[in-house]
Amino acid sequence: MERFYITTPIYYVNDRPHIGHAYATILADVLARYHRLLGIPVHFLTGTDEHGQKVWEAAQLAGIPPQAQCDRTVVRFQQLWEQLAITHDDFIRTTEPRHTAVVQEILAELHERDEIYSAEYEGWYSVSEERFYTEKELVDGRSPEGKPVQRIRETNYFFRMSRYQQWLIDYIESHPEFIQPEQRRNETLGFLRQPLGDLCISRPRSRMPWGIELPFDRDYVCYVWFDALVNYISAVGYRRDEETFRRWWPADCHLIGKDILTTHTVYWPTMLHAMGLEMPRTIFAHGWWLSGGSKMSKSTGNVTDPIEMADRHGVDALRYYLMADMTLGQDAVFTEEGFALRYNADLANDLGNLASRVLRLVERHRDGRIPHPDETAAGPAEETLRRAVLAAVGEMERRLRAMQIDRGLAAVIGAVRETNRYVDQSAPWTLAKEGATTRLATVLYHACEALRIVSGLLFPVMPGKMAELRASLGLTGEEIAPRLERLRVWGELEPGRPASAPPSLFPRIDRRAHDTAARGAARRPAAKKAKTEGLISFQEFSRLALRTARVLEAEPVAGADRLLKLTVDLGDERRQIVAGIAPAYAPDDLVGRTVVVVANLEPATIRGVRSEGMLLAARQGDRLGIVTVAGDVAPGSAVG
């Protein structure tokens, strides 16, 4: 019997949730919901990875046990998933006994079977970074980060991964669906052309106190991947609940980011093989959301906060944008501008407006009840509409199975446009004036029926808004959540049910206001509206010496909460600049970054510190974002 077991990566509990986490989890949720819509039993797993150095340090800092630290931070994910309408069936934490005990059993068995052995390892170790480097990685006798290293010998445990190299190559080659998209499959095969080493799976407890103890050596804990990856099987009852395990394993889809490709396409398959378990059907690597060409990440400071986006424009709109604007597997660009364009075009103008116009007509002319259609009053226009909408049902299902959600959504929006066309051509408002009540009822019924099907197809992506819309069509209770077999049939909507126009489903985003905010400092053609107040001439603009600068040093200004004292390289000189960005940036975040400064600003003394210029930053309420330069530009370059 067909079933669908889908997983997200487990997220590091110490991370602050960002758009990357949100995207992966929403994607998994959308896939899970679509499979439920198809009537397929679904098991959707997500969770958190809770061991490791950073958790330990954070706990030390907070003066609490590491488990308490995890308990404290895990809620950030759990709450976010709730806010984003995530419908996972299980949430596994790697510190739970149901996980740790299974990891230990697996380790014990593999050790017994000589799949795990101990060996002495010698290498260059950086104490401050807590990691080893190979001879080749060292730069001038230091770590690539410039930290001192020392030669140390250490015994560790290794998993005999190398012995499965050829098996893995053969498996990947004979299972084209195993690693997707194809590019990632090639990447993995490319990686496997080099000799595969054994995998170090332990850390001495003295160096890494927070982890799962090795059952055969209490001085060691299990190292990250052998712990984390096992969540996919421990969560569904491996070695604990045979029936549940057989029901769900092997997983149908491990959804991962492209940054953890190798761990999932090399480590994990060989681990499973050593355990004698089946391979997951598909490991699917999605792309990243980029902002101005760089990866969204905390270290580059360009994180878009998913919670804020959801608060501002609605969870459903965020989910829709993320699903509609990314071709699965490729990278995509995340911008407010892109969001607004997509939202207005598809949701406000096409779908929201369609619902509004149709349901208001129903309210006004049919007493707020789903009208009774008269088939003798139906003609070719109704047939065209019916075909177009039902075709979208098939298209959505096809695209979904091919992991092309964006294309499926485009097909559904196409059906919405077709319905708008139908309403225009049938002109129900004219029919009302002419008193053609039978024909009017028929037209409005067909338009509502199209809305019923479309709302069902979009439900997995926008469960909240589509539930509202479906309720407006008179659906209640269990009818709100759609089922495919009811979407495939035209004419399911029951006449006579109460229908009402909901308050604006997707209010338009005012792009004029948005543009002003978004463009701010961006250059605009000044000539066009030269007479308008508040504009400056190009000459006036030219007086500003905007230049790029590299931050060399940064430190807080004593006695000031908001100020940082920066030393910057302007290419031909060094400058000291005081900037009020301490609330948003730690000094270490800034060093090495290329920023934009006003170089010919009159010097000033702020809090007793001389400032020779101004650092540009965008401000929104109390949020701050420094202005940086995309691409590699030398310090001192002119900006304009």
Added chain:
RNA sequence: GGCGGUGUAGCUCAGUGGUAGAGCAUGCGGCUCAUAACCGCAGUGUCCCCGGUUCAAAUCCGGGCACCGCUACCA
């Protein structure tokens, strides 16, 4: 350096051996039920460059350039 990917309308992208497509943005027209919305029409492109195969290539082959990813760093 090796491997892989990408390069198509202003933007985001689809596509195919046979007169170049969609959405958005733009312009014009229509309608007025509706969220300054909707509907219609209109464009614009050396389909990265050079060469080859072919009756015919943007689509196949060879070479090059640019960007991205993975991987390796050779003397």
